[in-house]
Amino acid sequence: MPSHGSITKAGKVRSQTPKLEAKPRKSPFPRARNRNNFIRRIVKSASAESEAA
Numbered sequence: 001m002p003s004h005g006s007i008t009k010a011g012k013v014r015s016q017t018p019k020l021e022a023k024p025r026k027s028p029f030p031r032a033r034n035r036n037n038f039i040r041r042i043v044k045s046a047s048a049e050s051e052a053a
Contacts, residue, residue: 027033 028036
């Protein structure tokens with residue numbers, strides 16, 4: 001099965017690219033953000049409704 005370009009050049013560009021340090025995160029990881037949104041929207045509103053009733 002023929003391929004486009006030789007297999008010996010695989011990964012050439014990535015190895016030439018300079019390594020950059022990771023930027024500090026401005027917001028939490030998506031999983032944590034989704035959990036916080038769930039607690040804010042569903043859990044707190046449900047507890048507020050049960051207290052009002």
